[in-house]
Amino acid sequence: xxxxxxxxxxxxxxxxxxxxxxxxxxxxxxxxxxxxxxxxxxxxxxxxxxxxxxxxxxxxxxxxxxxxxxxxxxxxxxxxxxxxxxxxxxxxxxxxxxxxxxxxxxxxxxxxxxxxxxxxxxxxxxxxxxxxxxxxxxxxxxxxxxxxxxxxxxxxxxxxxxxxxxxxxxxxxxxxxxxxxxxxxxxxx
Amino acid sequence: xxxxxxxxxxxxxxxxxxxxxxxxxxxxxxxxxxxxxxxxxxxxxxxxxxxxxxxxxxxxxxxxxxxxxxxxxxxxxxxxxxxxxxxxxxxxxxxxxxxxxxxxxxxxxxxxxxxxxxxxxxxxxxxxxxxxxxxxxxxxxxxxxxxxxxxxxxxxxxxxxxxxxxxxxxxxxxxxxxxxxxxxxxxxxxxxxxxxxxxxxxxxxxxxxxxxxxxxxxxxxxxxxxxxxxxxxxxxxxxxxxxxxxxxxxxxxxxxxxxxxxxxxxxxxxxxxxxxxxxxxxxxxxxxxxxxxxx
Numbered sequence: 001x002x003x004x005x006x007x008x009x010x011x012x013x014x015x016x017x018x019x020x021x022x023x024x025x026x027x028x029x030x031x032x033x034x035x036x037x038x039x040x041x042x043x044x045x046x047x048x049x050x051x052x053x054x055x056x057x058x059x060x061x062x063x064x065x066x067x068x069x070x071x072x073x074x075x076x077x078x079x080x081x082x083x084x085x086x087x088x089x090x091x092x093x094x095x096x097x098x099x100x101x102x103x104x105x106x107x108x109x110x111x112x113x114x115x116x117x118x119x120x121x122x123x124x125x126x127x128x129x130x131x132x133x134x135x136x137x138x139x140x141x142x143x144x145x146x147x148x149x150x151x152x153x154x155x156x157x158x159x160x161x162x163x164x165x166x167x168x169x170x171x172x173x174x175x176x177x178x179x180x181x182x183x184x185x186x187x188x189x
Numbered sequence: 190x191x192x193x194x195x196x197x198x199x200x201x202x203x204x205x206x207x208x209x210x211x212x213x214x215x216x217x218x219x220x221x222x223x224x225x226x227x228x229x230x231x232x233x234x235x236x237x238x239x240x241x242x243x244x245x246x247x248x249x250x251x252x253x254x255x256x257x258x259x260x261x262x263x264x265x266x267x268x269x270x271x272x273x274x275x276x277x278x279x280x281x282x283x284x285x286x287x288x289x290x291x292x293x294x295x296x297x298x299x300x301x302x303x304x305x306x307x308x309x310x311x312x313x314x315x316x317x318x319x320x321x322x323x324x325x326x327x328x329x330x331x332x333x334x335x336x337x338x339x340x341x342x343x344x345x346x347x348x349x350x351x352x353x354x355x356x357x358x359x360x361x362x363x364x365x366x367x368x369x370x371x372x373x374x375x376x377x378x379x380x381x382x383x384x385x386x387x388x389x390x391x392x393x394x395x396x397x398x399x400x401x402x403x404x405x406x407x408x409x410x411x412x413x414x415x416x417x418x419x420x421x422x423x424x425x426x427x428x429x430x431x432x433x434x435x436x437x438x439x440x441x442x443x444x445x446x447x448x449x450x451x452x453x454x455x456x457x458x459x460x461x462x463x464x465x466x467x468x469x470x471x472x473x474x475x476x477x478x479x480x481x482x483x484x
Contacts, residue, residue: 045243045247046247048248050320077205078208078209078212079208079212082212082215082216086219087236087240090233090236090237092323093321093326093330093364094321094323094325094326095219095220095223095224096219096220096222096223096229096232096233097216097218097219097220100212100216101213101220104209104213105209108205108208108209111205112205143217143220144325147220147224148325150325
């Protein structure tokens, strides 16, 4: 172990600045439950506004739920996803269960991949999340289309892509309070 | 191994697969039940009522901005509206004398023929609250519900004609299916010759389809379709749509016409809900159903 550190120091060159941990990635602090539920409820209420009538609009509420089920799986999981899916179904006046199904599938996919996802940074994570969003959205669209007897195009596919693209941004925003906390603690450790 | 298993059990509760199966089945069951029957309506209504305050809170800034905009533009808008109204007043004055004459004549004829008088329909003015996001149906949600006397089945009109029909109500909101929604059908009549037909929503580009025509039916592009009053729910004489094209299929012997709705639900925010006697329509339906069973 000592030898490895030495090698690292030698590689990086002498000086105090080289005495930093090999793994420079920040530690993830647990998010406070207050902040977590505040973001979920805020994004849910934001989804009640009429901007979602545009077919490729990203489903931000679903994105936030997926994000928290990856980072705080003990608080937000499939039951939360199902619950908010039902609320959105009622708000949109569609069939009950359509969005509940896709929300549940996204939460499942995120939890299933969580071990793997935690090894990567948010940019690589979003590549993993894209198929999850596509599968979940297509499953609900297929069933809905089958029950309605028509197929309404691929607008939802763009929505899944936009959601994946927004993932890194969401990661930055939702990790902000935890980082600030960490900086405050920096001197004490 | 065993230790691992027991640890997992305490840590996670039911596995995520088990949760997926339970919640997935629940969602599918809800979907199928909701698509075929209306047993879930009370549940939906309960959740809608709980959602209502949140919807109003979120829409409050938009309503506020529109009110301010309305105040700012008020002078300009009033001038334009005044001009339009003056035009209309002159036209209507002419029509009114004509109509009064016709009404008197009509009343006399009705008395002679012993036909009961038509009643004027009470109506409720409603405002659009929001347009629900659903790719599969064309709906609007209004700001008044069963507390104001709105019930499912009542027709919604604007100055162009029939806009749609109320399909769902909560105490504070009501949801209408527009005429181009594929679940809606309106009994209509060709204004030119009185031919009775049924217009269905769900055509391409928001158009209506008039189906089940015999190939020789006298219907042409440009014909105006008005409600026929059959089936009680839609009062007679409301404009519905104008025929664009007629497709005659010589192989099947049937024809189909495409028509553009005359109402413009996308342009306005205020509509009228006609308070027709929904119960009478149900009674009629039941009576017809019973008759059908007897036959």
